[in-house]
Amino acid sequence: MPAIVEIELRDRGDTRRIVFTGDLGRRGLPLLRDPKLVPGCDILITESTCGDRSHPTEDDLKKQLLQTICEAAAVDGKVTILAFSLGRTQQVVYFLNTLANDGQLPQMPIFVDSPLSRRITSVYRHHRHVLDAEVPPLLVDDSDPFGFRGLTYITSRQESIALNHRTGPFVVISANSMCESGRVLHHLRHLVTNPKTRLSS
Numbered sequence: 001m002p003a004i005v006e007i008e009l010r011d012r013g014d015t016r017r018i019v020f021t022g023d024l025g026r027r028g029l030p031l032l033r034d035p036k037l038v039p040g041c042d043i044l045i046t047e048s049t050c051g052d053r054s055h056p057t058e059d060d061l062k063k064q065l066l067q068t069i070c071e072a073a074a075v076d077g078k079v080t081i082l083a084f085s086l087g088r089t090q091q092v093v094y095f096l097n098t099l100a101n102d103g104q105l106p107q108m109p110i111f112v113d114s115p116l117s118r119r120i121t122s123v124y125r126h127h128r129h130v131l132d133a134e135v136p137p138l139l140v141d142d143s144d145p146f147g148f149r150g151l152t153y154i155t156s157r158q159e160s161i162a163l164n165h166r167t168g169p170f171v172v173i174s175a176n177s178m179c180e181s182g183r184v185l186h187h188l189r190h191l192v193t194n195p196k197t198r199l200s201s
Helices: 058-074 088-101 115-126 135-139 157-165 184-191
Strands: 005-011 014-021 043-046 078-082 110-113 151-153 170-174 198-200
Touching: 058 078, 058 088, 058 198, 078 184, 088 110, 088 115, 088 151, 088 170, 110 115, 110 157, 115 151, 157 184, 170 184
Parallel strands: 014 043, 078 170, 078 198, 110 151, 110 170
Antiparallel strands: 005 014
């Protein structure tokens, strides 16, 4: 979640309060703390791409993710998850981790194919004490909410390309979520025409 900038301007006895923020983030999801309310302002500048949408709940997101993976596993297919390196990838991995802990996740390899995602996830691991209140209880029985059996963080380009020739079902989480650049492009080229492939974002 980005910082919120609050500025007070005084001009000839008048005071104007300006608030600027980018994407506020969503309430009710684990990992990042919910955004706090700003007391008020005279001028608000904010990002509003998804401001008119009702988002699914955490449980609904996990159910959709599990359903997609189960559908692919049933037909020996593959899942490509498009995710931004910051925030979205960690959220998806966290959901997959909880599903794995609950014994709901099918036995299939899962790859995070983004060097930036891997580096950012290490920051999340290092600063777990500032994550949302939902995380600490999980850490009692699970020391790493971003790692579980069957999950691999891809490092090299060669490993990434090798996934295109891998047989059997698997899940790959790859950036860039906007499909404009990055490793996700070659995954889409190799997988998107296969009717057994499932896409998720």
